Amino acid sequence: MEAKASQDVLENIAGILFDKDGTLLLYDESWGPVNREAARIAAAGDADLEPQLLFAAGMDPVSGHTRADSLFAAGNAAEIAEGLVAAGSPLAVGELTQLLDELFVRATEFSVAVTDLAALFASLKARGFKIGIASSDNEQSIRQTAIRFGIIDMVDFIAGYDSGHGVKPEPGMILGFCQATGLQPSQVAMVGDNNHDMHMGAAAGAGLKVAVLTGTGSRETLSAASDICLDDITGLLSLFPQKLAV
Structure with missing residues (x-):
């Protein structure tokens, strides 16, 4: 794990917005x-x-x-x-x-999931996190994926390129997530496998930009724009080990 985020920043995170392909799914x-x-x-x-x-x-x-x-x-x-x-x-x-x-x-x-998504999302929800999915895919495809892997009822927000929030790397999907959940951008961790995700996080003022290596990006291509680089999304459980007050 490579980190450029303070403990205060980590403790302030209350929502996690996931990219889909290369992040939740092996690319x-x-x-x-x-x-x-x-x-x-x-x-x-x-x-x-x-x-x-x-x-x-x-x-x-x-x-x-x-x-x-x-x-x-x-x-x-x-x-x-x-x-x-x-x-x-x-x-x-x-x-x-x-x-x-x-x-x-x-x-x-x-689609092939990176891990047991239902178990991961249940653990994150138990710690008090709001969860969203923001993808360059269409919204119907995202919803079908969430249904297939048993996570649809744990997702607070879904946005595709056709959902009306703009496209990556514009900030609209993150701002839409904030509007849906009542969070501020500084409370959101954007998790993705390419620089479109990291740049969207920066444009929206996201509190944390987390890169993962299960997609097309590498530590070399993602290091400049991300705050933390994880092997995969299961590393979030170690990154956010404490249950939040909800």
């Missing part, structure tokens, strides 16, 4: 096949175009590795569609955005 295991399918859809039958589209959106077509802070790693469906069209997809951006959103909802069925 490569959950999204590698989905990204390949996204490129196949965007290529519209041109198999030779698929590797070009994968690379343009941030995924090495051979190794399957996705670059940190690339379109696939951090973009929403509309942004990914724009990038794929710019890279040669013959589809219209609006049509491709809709197809990608539909794909991403279906993909929740194959």
Whole structure:
């Protein structure tokens, strides 16, 4: 664990806002096949175009590795569609955005969680924390994921790129979480796997920016913008060991 946060800051945190992909879900295991399918859809039958589209959106077509802070790693469906069209997809951006959103909802069925999310969230709720999920995915996909892993009833706030709070790295999702929970931004820990999450935290004035290494980012890419870097979200239980007064 690398930390740049004081004990006073840690003790002030009362809400945790999680990114989804690469944070609650293992990125490569959950999204590698989905990204390949996204490129196949965007290529519209041109198999030779698929590797070009994968690379343009941030995924090495051979190794399957996705670059940190690339379109696939951090973009929403509309942004990914724009990038794929710019890279040669013959589809219209609006049509491709809709197809990608539909794909991403279906993909929740194959998602792989980082840990037992229900157990982790129950432990955090028992310590008094408000919990939210803020993703560049669409809201329906986030809700389907929360239902699948048994955490929907423990989540106080959900925001996707289409929920009306703006998109990452703008501050709106964090501010929406605060409005929904009655917290101040300084009481919120933003937890994510890429710099869009860390920059959103900074833009909103979040009290703590926690990076995790279960997505596309690395200690090298995340260290400058985060306050703490954890191997994965289970480290939050050690970071916040005390039950809060509620």
